[in-house]
Amino acid sequence: MSDSGPILDASGVTKQFGGLTAVNDVSFSIPRKAIVSLIGPNGAGKTTFFNILTGLYKPTLGQVTFDGRDITAGRPDRIMALGVARTFQNIRLFGTMSALENVMVGQHARMKAGLLGSILRPPRVGREERRVREKAAESLEYVGLHPALHDQLATNLAYGDQRRVEIARALASDPKLLLLDEPTAGMNPQESDDLTSFMERLRDDLGLSILLIEHDMKVVMGVSEYVTVLDHGEKIAEGDATSVRTDPLVVEAYLGKAEAERQRQEDGVG
Amino acid sequence: MNAGDLRAARARIPEVPRTARRALAMAAILAGGMLPLFVASGGGFIDDATLALAYVVMALGLNIIVGFAGLLDLGFVAFFAIGAYTMGYFGSLFHIDVNGGNGIHILVSENAAQLPGIHLNFLIIVVLAIVATTCAGMLIGLPTLRLRGDYIAIVTLAFGEIVGRIAINGDEIAFLGTKLTNGRQGITPVDKIDLPLLDPFTSLNLRPWYWVAFAMVLIALFVNFRLRDSRLGRAWIALREDEVAAISMGVPAVKTKLLAYGTGAAFGGVSGAFLGSYLNTVNADQFEFSFSIFILAMVILGGLGSIWGVVVGAISLSFIINRLIPDVLNPLPNKIGLDFDLTELSFGIFGFLLVIMMVLRPEGLIPEKRRKMELSEGLEDLTGDDDNPVHKAVVP
Numbered sequence: 001m002s003d004s005g006p007i008l009d010a011s012g013v014t015k016q017f018g019g020l021t022a023v024n025d026v027s028f029s030i031p032r033k034a035i036v037s038l039i040g041p042n043g044a045g046k047t048t049f050f051n052i053l054t055g056l057y058k059p060t061l062g063q064v065t066f067d068g069r070d071i072t073a074g075r076p077d078r079i080m081a082l083g084v085a086r087t088f089q090n091i092r093l094f095g096t097m098s099a100l101e102n103v104m105v106g107q108h109a110r111m112k113a114g115l116l117g118s119i120l121r122p123p124r125v126g127r128e129e130r131r132v133r134e135k136a137a138e139s140l141e142y143v144g145l146h147p148a149l150h151d152q153l154a155t156n157l158a159y160g161d162q163r164r165v166e167i168a169r170a171l172a173s174d175p176k177l178l179l180l181d182e183p184t185a186g187m188n189p190q191e192s193d194d195l196t197s198f199m200e201r202l203r204d205d206l207g208l209s210i211l212l213i214e215h216d217m218k219v220v221m222g223v224s225e226y227v228t229v230l231d232h233g234e235k236i237a238e239g240d241a242t243s244v245r246t247d248p249l250v251v252e253a254y255l256g257k258a259e260a261e262r263q264r265q266e267d268g269v270g
Numbered sequence: 271m272n273a274g275d276l277r278a279a280r281a282r283i284p285e286v287p288r289t290a291r292r293a294l295a296m297a298a299i300l301a302g303g304m305l306p307l308f309v310a311s312g313g314g315f316i317d318d319a320t321l322a323l324a325y326v327v328m329a330l331g332l333n334i335i336v337g338f339a340g341l342l343d344l345g346f347v348a349f350f351a352i353g354a355y356t357m358g359y360f361g362s363l364f365h366i367d368v369n370g371g372n373g374i375h376i377l378v379s380e381n382a383a384q385l386p387g388i389h390l391n392f393l394i395i396v397v398l399a400i401v402a403t404t405c406a407g408m409l410i411g412l413p414t415l416r417l418r419g420d421y422i423a424i425v426t427l428a429f430g431e432i433v434g435r436i437a438i439n440g441d442e443i444a445f446l447g448t449k450l451t452n453g454r455q456g457i458t459p460v461d462k463i464d465l466p467l468l469d470p471f472t473s474l475n476l477r478p479w480y481w482v483a484f485a486m487v488l489i490a491l492f493v494n495f496r497l498r499d500s501r502l503g504r505a506w507i508a509l510r511e512d513e514v515a516a517i518s519m520g521v522p523a524v525k526t527k528l529l530a531y532g533t534g535a536a537f538g539g540v541s542g543a544f545l546g547s548y549l550n551t552v553n554a555d556q557f558e559f560s561f562s563i564f565i566l567a568m569v570i571l572g573g574l575g576s577i578w579g580v581v582v583g584a585i586s587l588s589f590i591i592n593r594l595i596p597d598v599l600n601p602l603p604n605k606i607g608l609d610f611d612l613t614e615l616s617f618g619i620f621g622f623l624l625v626i627m628m629v630l631r632p633e634g635l636i637p638e639k640r641r642k643m644e645l646s647e648g649l650e651d652l653t654g655d656d657d658n659p660v661h662k663a664v665v666p
Contacts, residue, residue: 054518056518075517075522077519077521077522077523078522080518093512094511094516095512096507096511097504097508097511105516105521106520108501108504108508108519109520110520113500113501113502115502115529115533118496118501118503119497120496132501169519173520
């Protein structure tokens with residue numbers, strides 16, 4: 001295990017569903033304590049790539065290493081235990097559990113109580129429960145959920161609060177790498193700005209690496225050190241925010257060929 | 271807000287109802303424990319009450335599988351059968367030729383010590399039943415791990431049927447030199463419960479039987495409550511709510527589900543061993559598919575996942591089937607000039623009750639707190655305004 005290499009390294013990752021190639025030979029790495037964005041048009045394979053990194057899908061080809069360990073096709077719960085936490089594009093909270101309990105589940109891998117321990121509840125288990133409960137409350141306060149809402153069922157929370165709880169649930173597991181799948185979806189510009197500074201806080205205060213899938217270019221350009229662009233499952237560009245934004249292939253992927261031509265001509269004229 | 275305010279806020283809301291609920295629970299437990307002192311020690315009532323308690327234990331076991339972990343199990347009768355046969359194998363004349371006809375005896379009183387066959391102390395048999403049913407529960411769990419929802423129900427249903435069929439045809443299956451079961455003839459008589467420091471139980475005085483069943487219920491309640499509010503209980507509910515999210519949050523799906531199956535099955539086994547001794551027979555006809563439905567209906571009637579609800583559901587259904595229909599309602603058709611046996615219609619009546627229940631109170635008699643909150647507060651939420659200051663939280 002090296003402390004200097006990238007926290008996550010994916011090489012030649014390919015995922016085929018039957019005849020469809022969702023992700024094709026993508027290589028990519030995330031440096032430590034960096035915020036990296038993955039962008040691309042709808043259906044480009046971003047979420048599929050996320051699911052490969054977190055173990056939900058097994059890649060057809062390629063290798064993923066996290067913190068020096070091979071996690072290719074590892075079990076999702078084990079990858080989580082190693083320190084990769086995520087949120088989902090369409091929020092996936094446990095609806096009939098309170099916000100606090102949701103965050104406590106996020107610490108499952110950091111707890112030890114087994115079947116007998118849970119039934120007999122020796123002092124060790126009681127202490128663990130209290131510690132996890134307090135930590136869950138801290139996580140919720142850290143993401144800014146009003147304390148009066150901690151015991152509300154997740155399903156009854158407002159949309160923005162559900163996003164907060166999801167991030168708190170991921171943070172509670174003390175991850176080294178946080179994967180955020182379109183966290184600003186459904187947020188107003190003010191909330192998006194808040195989230196941007198929040199991600200910077202996570203990186204600077206907690207030393208987290210963050211991989212972000214995002215459609216809001218303002219957020220992407222504002223926060224990310226590196227940007228990788230996927231289109232039709234292939235990596236078409238990567239680099240810092242400005243170079244990617246002007247990359248003709250990227251413009252074409254987003255706006256279509258004709259529009260890209262038109263812009264190029266305009267640029268040529270102007 | 272600091273942690274102190276937080277704790278205060280949390281303590282303020284549920285405290286009053288909680289003490290009331292505690293008191294109610296204590297009163298129910300006291301009343302349940304004293305009940306045998308006020309009724310005849312050999313009558314039909316205490317008999318039905320003892321059966322009801324044995325069913326409560328099974329329903330609480332099934333509640334772990336279906337209510338907590340959300341794995342629809344239609345083959346719970348298999349665990350009843352395995353527990354009962356454990357009792358039959360190790361506490362009856364079934365292995366009559368064992369040890370050259372002298373029998374094997376471990377910690378049993380004089381009556382049983384004279385008999386041929388294997389006779390172990392009831393507590394040892396309970397431990398064996400727990401081991402056997404836990405293994406069987408995990409075995410049935412394995413093929414369902416890749417399945418979801420209705421498909422789990424189909425596999426478990428088949429498992430229940432397989433065990434039931436083997437029980438019926440077991441008299442023609444030779445296993446280690448003896449028959450596997452006695453089929454429909456049944457293994458009978460079965461040893462009476464024989465506990466240290468107590469006189470051997472008899473079928474004349476049912477009070478000790480009742481108290482044993484009652485103690486099993488208390489243990490089952492304790493285990494249910496402890497598990498519900500534990501790391502494991504939260505993992506079960508998380509898997510039930512959203513499996514993908516749960517495994518992504520570090521919950522190992524295979525292990526967690528197998529623990530649910532194994533723990534739930536163990537209660538079926540304990541209760542099965544008790545019933546084998548109490549009913550004095552281990553008979554293949556007891557292990558029908560309808561029994562699985564009977565136990566599942568108790569859980570649903572009471573409220574999926576709600577521990578007290580399941581207790582109430584199990585007691586009421588068991589009394590409806592064993593007392594209300596055969597003893598109270600049965601003479602009615604005759605009085606109005608009809609000639610049929612109402613007990614033949616038990617399952618019809620019982621299905622009718624379930625339908626009414628589903629219309630009037632789909633969440634069960636005593637719904638699980640989270641489900642109730644989900645139903646009622648969800649409605650309030652629709653009318654709630656977005657200007658609620660609480661929703662306008664600070665960062666991010």
